[in-house]
Amino acid sequence: MMSSMRGVTKRIQSIKFALLSPDEIRRMSATKIITADTYDDDGFPIDMGLMDSHLGVIEPGLRCKTCGGKVDDCPGHFGHIDLAMPVIHVGYVKDIKKLLQATCRKCGRLLLTRQQAQEYMAEMEQVEELGGDVTEVGYVTKETAREAQKRQRCPHCGEEQGKVTLDKPTTFREDGHKLTPKEVRERLERIPNEDLRVLGMNPEVARPEWMVLTALLVPPVTVRPSITLESGDRSEDDLTHKLVDVLRINQRLRENRDAGAPQLIVEDLWELLQYHVTTYFDNQTSGIPPARHRSGRPLKTLVQRLKGKEGRFRSNLSGKRVNFSARTVISPDPILSINEVGVPVEAARELTVPVHVQAYNSEIVKQWVKRGPAPLGPLGEYAPGVNYVIRPDGRRIRVTDKNAEVVAEAVEIGYTVERQLVDGDIVLFNRQPSLHRMSMMAHEVRVMPHKTFRFNLAVCPPYNADFDGDEMNLHVLQSEEARAEARVLMRVQEHILSPRFGGPVIGGIHDHITGSFLLTYKESKFTREEVTFILSKIDIRDLPAPDVKKGGKEFWSGKALFSAILPKDLSMTFKSSIAPKGDIGLKELKEEDSLVVIKDGVVLSGTIDENGVGAFKGKILDKLARDYGPDAARVFIDKGTKMAIGAIMIRGFTTGIDDEDIPEEAKKQISDSLRTAIEKVEGLVDSYKRGELEQMPGRSLEETLEVEAMKILGRARDLAGQIAGKHLGIENSAVIMARSGARGSMLNLSQMAGSIGQQAVRGERLSRGYWNRTLPHFKKGDLGAEAKGFVKSSYKSGLHPTEYFFHAMGGREGLVDTAVRTSRSGYMQRRLINALEDLKVKEDGTVRNTADTIIQFKFGEDGVDPSRSVQGRAVDIDDILQEVLGEEPSWKERLREQEMASYGLTEKDMYVEISEEEVEVEEEEPPSEE
Amino acid sequence: MRFNVLEHQLVPEHRLVAEEEADRVLKALKITRDQLPKIRKSDPVIQVLEKIEGPIEEGRIIRVTRVSGTAGVSEAYRLVIGR
Numbered sequence A: 001m002m003s004s005m006r007g008v009t010k011r012i013q014s015i016k017f018a019l020l021s022p023d024e025i026r027r028m029s030a031t032k033i034i035t036a037d038t039y040d041d042d043g044f045p046i047d048m049g050l051m052d053s054h055l056g057v058i059e060p061g062l063r064c065k066t067c068g069g070k071v072d073d074c075p076g077h078f079g080h081i082d083l084a085m086p087v088i089h090v091g092y093v094k095d096i097k098k099l100l101q102a103t104c105r106k107c108g109r110l111l112l113t114r115q116q117a118q119e120y121m122a123e124m125e126q127v128e129e130l131g132g133d134v135t136e137v138g139y140v141t142k143e144t145a146r147e148a149q150k151r152q153r154c155p156h157c158g159e160e161q162g163k164v165t166l167d168k169p170t171t172f173r174e175d176g177h178k179l180t181p182k183e184v185r186e187r188l189e190r191i192p193n194e195d196l197r198v199l200g201m202n203p204e205v206a207r208p209e210w211m212v213l214t215a216l217l218v219p220p221v222t223v224r225p226s227i228t229l230e231s232g233d234r235s236e237d238d239l240t241h242k243l244v245d246v247l248r249i250n251q252r253l254r255e256n257r258d259a260g261a262p263q264l265i266v267e268d269l270w271e272l273l274q275y276h277v278t279t280y281f282d283n284q285t286s287g288i289p290p291a292r293h294r295s296g297r298p299l300k301t302l303v304q305r306l307k308g309k310e311g312r313f314r315s316n317l318s319g320k321r322v323n324f325s326a327r328t329v330i331s332p333d334p335i336l337s338i339n340e341v342g343v344p345v346e347a348a349r350e351l352t353v354p355v356h357v358q359a360y361n362s363e364i365v366k367q368w369v370k371r372g373p374a375p376l377g378p379l380g381e382y383a384p385g386v387n388y389v390i391r392p393d394g395r396r397i398r399v400t401d402k403n404a405e406v407v408a409e410a411v412e413i414g415y416t417v418e419r420q421l422v423d424g425d426i427v428l429f430n431r432q433p434s435l436h437r438m439s440m441m442a443h444e445v446r447v448m449p450h451k452t453f454r455f456n457l458a459v460c461p462p463y464n465a466d467f468d469g470d471e472m473n474l475h476v477l478q479s480e481e482a483r484a485e486a487r488v489l490m491r492v493q494e495h496i497l498s499p500r501f502g503g504p505v506i507g508g509i510h511d512h513i514t515g516s517f518l519l520t521y522k523e524s525k526f527t528r529e530e531v532t533f534i535l536s537k538i539d540i541r542d543l544p545a546p547d548v549k550k551g552g553k554e555f556w557s558g559k560a561l562f563s564a565i566l567p568k569d570l571s572m573t574f575k576s577s578i579a580p581k582g583d584i585g586l587k588e589l590k591e592e593d594s595l596v597v598i599k600d601g602v603v604l605s606g607t608i609d610e611n612g613v614g615a616f617k618g619k620i621l622d623k624l625a626r627d628y629g630p631d632a633a634r635v636f637i638d639k640g641t642k643m644a645i646g647a648i649m650i651r652g653f654t655t656g657i658d659d660e661d662i663p664e665e666a667k668k669q670i671s672d673s674l675r676t677a678i679e680k681v682e683g684l685v686d687s688y689k690r691g692e693l694e695q696m697p698g699r700s701l702e703e704t705l706e707v708e709a710m711k712i713l714g715r716a717r718d719l720a721g722q723i724a725g726k727h728l729g730i731e732n733s734a735v736i737m738a739r740s741g742a743r744g745s746m747l748n749l750s751q752m753a754g755s756i757g758q759q760a761v762r763g764e765r766l767s768r769g770y771w772n773r774t775l776p777h778f779k780k781g782d783l784g785a786e787a788k789g790f791v792k793s794s795y796k797s798g799l800h801p802t803e804y805f806f807h808a809m810g811g812r813e814g815l816v817d818t819a820v821r822t823s824r825s826g827y828m829q830r831r832l833i834n835a836l837e838d839l840k841v842k843e844d845g846t847v848r849n850t851a852d853t854i855i856q857f858k859f860g861e862d863g864v865d866p867s868r869s870v871q872g873r874a875v876d877i878d879d880i881l882q883e884v885l886g887e888e889p890s891w892k893e894r895l896r897e898q899e900m901a902s903y904g905l906t907e908k909d910m911y912v913e914i915s916e917e918e919v920e921v922e923e924e925e926p927p928s929e930e
Numbered sequence B: 001m002r003f004n005v006l007e008h009q010l011v012p013e014h015r016l017v018a019e020e021e022a023d024r025v026l027k028a029l030k031i032t033r034d035q036l037p038k039i040r041k042s043d044p045v046i047q048v049l050e051k052i053e054g055p056i057e058e059g060r061i062i063r064v065t066r067v068s069g070t071a072g073v074s075e076a077y078r079l080v081i082g083r
């Protein structure tokens, strides 16, 4: 059966939307509903009541009177209510209004001449022929209706037209006189079929009078099940409550009308019926109070079931809840391997893996079951228990301490046992927003005490996680196939290289980088005790030979220690991130110990920092993952990060605002140079005012002034930074972090120690706020540095009030930008995903859609997997040449090659990430014009 | 012809594939014609090609040769469809 099903694909060719006619409603109705009562005194559903058993079954054991099925077989059946008087359907008021305005009040014809109608019809057909979609055809019909509405007199019968208005939500008026739904319906009935076609309606399936209801469809009870409370009372669904209201008023309306009650009373009841039917559809219709439950809670009616984040679409169709999953706060654990995840005992006891009982494992499985649901090991540690035993017939037996022994005896081949997590189980770990494939990776479980999920810090970058309260989800795989697939394809170590830029996304961060720096910078050396401490963190048991002996003491160089975790045949050359910027000579590079040369697994020179082991930039990581495989790379990251942490712990590392202390004299120098710059700007402004400023080509005089002023002030800030920087040496913690790439930048430091500099909005000096000035503290028309947002203070010295204000102005632009950018890129990402989600690369390298038609003849045109590429290229020619020829290209050539290889990839690109504070975007389209 | 789109810098090279060759291409790709990406008869490129090659019926195959950022040069095929 299943095999014959395979390969049968069906495609939806088109979807047609239509209106339900009263006839169709009655035809599909299993029963007419006439009474508002639901159950009789014995608790049985009343015939022709809202819970009539023709409408389906919700109680187990009973059978449906329509189809004879039991609870799970019967899909439920619709019923209907015949309305005493017609009522408007709120969902269609706009269309009704359009139709009333576009057609004659007397003869019902479209208010266009025959010729006009034909022209519009032809236009519409043409759009359809050209492959125009529903919206495009909609534009034409909208135009048609607009043209018809303009006409004051009917071209067919000559009748003068009234002005039809809509009194929200459902009252129509013509020249101020109220039109009853009955009158509206009669008018819509008069519109001839051919005129409807011009307006884009297909009268065969959508006659406009069907928008005014004479019969109301009652949904099956399965859609609005009643629940029995513990007290034995029945509690009905909101929809049922609403239908009860409709039925009651409908009944009263019929009685009053038939008894010939005064017109006023009938009209009141009619309006009440309209209100109930309207709120039955949408209980948030503007202009009318929402219907409320006795408790005061507004009822959740049809529209409320579908709409919004908690609605059917977003909450149940686009997103689903799953079993065997857990969510909790995350925290770091540098001892764990990057492949592992720490799972709290409490979670591990709830999460289970199904184990099928076979001959080979039946004994051990029985032992598990016998131990009950919360066993402890010999040392009182966690041991996996069993929560459920599933018999071959599918029945689940909950294992408790009481029944464990009995249940264990019953277990035999063919049973399935749900075993709690153990160390080494493979699980999926995920952090939202899941923007790339590394947002969900497979980890190996380590059951641990305490209540958080824990993982290695090197895995923070792909998840974009930090520990300020972030939570993550964990899913336990339930089949062998899924586990095998996850282990091979999704394990963390398989994702060290990112397909986004063909470099490492997993690697050292913050203290890992600082630690590596401290370990390897220049002649850093360590005593026997220190080396023992560092190496004890990784499984190196034999102390290498000491590198230096001095005064009878032995020392080990950091570079030698680091070399211990490199493969023995690794050779490479690259610049450290502490290297001075720009095109510099070999001598300078060596002076700063920033040319890393690794030969046969030994670091000969250079400092290992962000460019060596950092996430995104680590060259060693990159090469290891590519040439030595994910296992070697994982081992390197695990050991390298532990070693770095060992090194940082030995020296101790801290930073504080006193790291930005500079001598009084430097401060004076800075303030002098800033004053000079400000005076220069003043001079510039003077010459501008005197009209002596020389205009720059292609710029106005004002622009010239601005450009010059920005230039001077920019230079002033840089100079202040340089002066401050002279006093901030590499022994300074903040500088170590900035230079090695661990955290922060030299710009951050110079803004703390030197001067914050010019504030800008839209790339220009501040100018807005008051008339001709930024703040009332300045003279009107003041173009000087301080009046237009130059902040000469540093973060450390503190800002003057006006400076503080300017800084807030500049800062706000940044915030607004991020907010706008994230919401836009989030929405764009979503649309891209929706468009591309079911494309896949087939075995032959072609990219195909679900219909198996070709989208791209070769993936990426070159068939290269970007995560296995060298910065996007298929092969690293230099590397191969070196390996084959055994020649080491000169360091400068090599570095140049490397820079070229990373073309199109700037530092900025690597860090652009869509932030998690993704602004809420509505599911469907951006807001339409209405 | 008001303007030959094929001469535009941004339009890649399009060529009509001879029927025998088309069969070879399809065989190599192990696909049927309907699995190819499509190009309309009304596409400006086809209009130009018709000036050169004479009428091009539906079902013919066009080879598009692009300069590719990743592969240097890449080839793609399109099936001519109606309208």
Ligand SMILES: [Mg+2]
Pocket (backbone or CB within 6 Å): A465, A466, A467, A468, A469, A470
């Ligand atoms: Mg956070």
Ligand SMILES: [Zn+2]
Pocket (backbone or CB within 6 Å): A055, A056, A057, A064, A065, A066, A067, A068, A069, A074, A075, A076, A077
């Ligand atoms: Zn049924």
Ligand SMILES: [Zn+2]
Pocket (backbone or CB within 6 Å): A104, A105, A106, A107, A108, A109, A154, A155, A156, A157, A158, A159
């Ligand atoms: Zn008329």
